[in-house]
Amino acid sequence: MDSGALEPSLYTVKAVFILDNDGNRLLSKYYDPDLYPSMKEQKNFEKNVFNKTHKADNEIAFLEGMTIVYKSSIDLFFYVVGSAQENELMLMAVLNCLFESLSQILRKNVERRCLLDNLDGVFLVVDEIIDGGVILESDPQQVVEKVNYRADDNPLSEQSVAQVIKNALAFTKALSLIHMHTIYHTLKLFKIL
């Protein structure tokens, strides 16, 4: 936590990564070649960050001499890393932009499965927000427009299939009940449900 003003530079973001709820890397980009140059160091750093942050949603942390802002959604964790002296609000702007943009292209399903199904779009979003550590864009609307990517309109995604089957089952059950019981009983059953 050394003092000292920042050298004026556009290189604001040191790294950005997305982890799942076991701390596994789904996507990560390191922009400073001097910071964790090897894959092993990067994964160690991610592990350390994940262990310190996944329990409490505190938004900001200071680890290994780095300022880290983060956000979680269902089973995903988003991290943006900057130097110790960096303006925390700039890092927050990047994190918010990343999250909002993804939320839009994933149609609000910001969860692991959906993210992986649309991983190409996710790569493109990150590429539009940060280029080599420089913040390229911070307005999610602009990012989404530039990426021009829509998540698949797949009505039979895993979740919805389960939903359909469940509904069908409930319906047949209800039908058989009509035969066996009075309407009163059916209503009662619905009430219980």
Place this chain on the structure above:
Amino acid sequence: MIKKFDKKDEEAGSGSNPFQHLEKSAVLQEARIFNETPINPRRCLHILTKIIYLLNQGEHFGTTEATEAFFAMTRLFQSNDQTLRRMCYLTIKEMANISEDVIIVTSSLTKDMTGKEDVYRGPAIRALCRITDTTMLQAIERYMKQAIVDKVPSVSSSALVSSLHMVKMSYDVVKRWVNEAQEAASSDNIMVQVGMVLVWLFICPPSCFSFIYPCLYHVMFPMHLQYHALGLLYHLRKNDRLAVTKMLNKFTKSGLKSPFAYCMLIRIASKLLEETEGGHDSPLFDFIESCLRNKHEMVVYEAASAIVHMPNCTARELAPAVSVLQLFCSSPKAALRYAAVRTLNKVAMKHPSAVTACNLDLENLITDSNRSIATLAITTLLKTGSESSVDRLMKQISSFVSEISDEFKVVVVQAISALCQKYPRKHSVMMNFLSNMLRDDGGFEYKRAIVDCIISIIEENPESKETGLAHLCEFIEDCEHTVLATKILHLLGKEGPRTPSPSKYIRFIFNRVVLESEAVRAAAVSALAKFGAQNDDLLPSVLVLMQRCMMDSDDEVRDRATFYMNVLQQKQKALNAAYIFNGLSVSVPGLEKSLHQYTLEPSEKPFDMKTVPLATAPITEQKTEIAPVATSKLPEKPAPSRQDIYQEQLAGIPEFQSLGPLFKSSEPVQLTEAETEYVVRCIKHTFATHMVFQFDCTNTLNDQLLQRVLVQMEPSEAYEVVHHVPAPSLPYNQPGSSYTLVRLPDDDPTAVSCTFSCTMKYLVRDCDPNTGEPDDDGYDDEYVLEDLEVTVADHIQKVLKPNFGAAWEEVGDEFEKEETFALASVRTLEEAVNNIVSFLGMQPCERSDKVPENKNSHVLFLAGMNLPDIYFILKGSE
């Protein structure tokens, strides 16, 4: 429609991660479908995603396989699927370093970057610049210049940012794009477009509005274009202070759209203020202060932080910054609270009184759920609060110290360290707290901070010495960090023998000899020897212990024990002083170098330390000078010193080879004002009979090339200028060195100080500022520099004597010379001490440069070494 993921992936048993068990070879196999006609965008897209995913996971791709995949991928440029094309760009960027011949796609990318599809243009530029090397840069220069001034902001931004990346690779080429960057940054360009779009709005039927609107949006809110232009412009001009000032003036007047650009501008302004040491009445300071009222929190915080970090800020200037930070303390956003309290913590270090107004807000943050914020709040309060609140805060912090990360524990320790200096009476509370922390688990950095803190308390408060040493002894009983153990053992050896009961430390030290690794055992042996040398009654038992150490399995430990054993058995004070307390006063890299030299030129004579001190002693200066600044807590690296580098440079010049080893190099002295046409600074190198003046000159005029630059020197005393080595050529902004050799007067050894009047003489050739092409003929010119002084301090080298008393005894009475000087012009003791130290350029020993308050006499110990190999030691009292 083809399903996004093939059945195969689903069945692979990968749970919900379709990428989990990807095989690189299988993916590369799949990549063969890139060659199929027609191209199936969906499937190709999926395979590209897999490749990028694998690269992202750290999968290693061999050059051949990567190149193969890369070349197959280039075929995908035939498809017009937007996402597929974009993923191709990403693949190019990811593979730029692993595949060969990536420049094969240059023409496809230049086509896209100049094409009609705006969506492709920005990303194509970024990909192109990623694969471009210095040789290719010329070829794309024209396109880059066009792209920078392109009317589509995203294209322009991409070009600007890519240019910034390429500055590292080829500064000279990118520098030529300054005018384009300037144009992109100026708002006129944007206003014209706004006008055009508004006209379009009027003449088009409403049905076109959906098409127009995005254009309008683009033009009205090119948020970051100015930010990127500003970043590039600053990077290209940062060495030209005048240009930076102009740029700042322009932007601060015209106003900016992007908050990021404001932040950048604030940073540039505060850097400029710092460099020019501009007063706080300058327009730059006004600009920063005005940013405190910006509507973006980001900008407000940046401005507050810039003000806080300025050196010599008065409490009145700080007040507005502190009050915005105070507001942020109660923000619902954790990041903002964190930022505010982190900055307040910094203010509290220098101006605790300025922060007292925020005490109430800080108290509220003590219970913040984000422990980082709570810790920073408490440590800030510790700095600003009164002595009475210390106990309460310490109790509060110990309740959650185990929950916070090591980084913040270090912050806590630093706060305690500062507190001890402020309230020396509280040291017992602190010492207790620190010893508890020392017992907890923690990493190396954390433990080292605690040990450093305890050591500084011991040094500041003599009465805490024994408790402190006791805690440290307990710590090394179970310490896994070799560095800390050896450090503490060294301290015990230094301080232990002088405590009332030295015998109790012997047990702790000897335990180390029995239990620890080689490095620690060796340090323990050295510490033991110091006890033996200073305490006669302990000597017999120390000798017995040494005897046991001589049977050690490690060479180093055994050698040390044997050596100390023999020295101690002589029972001579002088030997003890020379070989046990004060040890070797040469630095390790210096010694290493001269030994290496010795082995290169084998001679009959044995290697004699006495013959090399001139070669090696200068380097000790480096070490001793670092010592007072060692509070920065950086490990001292045995890297070659500044002096070593000079020695090598000077040895490379034939005229200076006969001068012998370099004795001392001074700090650089500025001979010009900072903002003149030519910036000259001088470094004085002292040799046995000569002095070399090294003039580092920088030409800050971009329309001139200087040649044959030399500095004429007129001495006031009997010094004789022997030789000049001119700097052959000084192009714009590339520093060069010219040397002047001066012979010291040998008949009058007292004539040590001298004043030289200096004039720089050179040949000027005008040249084109853009290309650097000089005219054929030039003219001679000269430039008067400030006078240069040679003083006593230039002839004296600092030597550190850790045990001054022993060194003094060693010299003996017959060399003692006593004289009394009256220093009329100084008023306080402290001033006198500082003046003497800086005038003589000698090393104060045993912290005797610190004058205790309320004393009217003081003894100063100084050690130094003069040119003809004479050590002299000065003991002065007033």
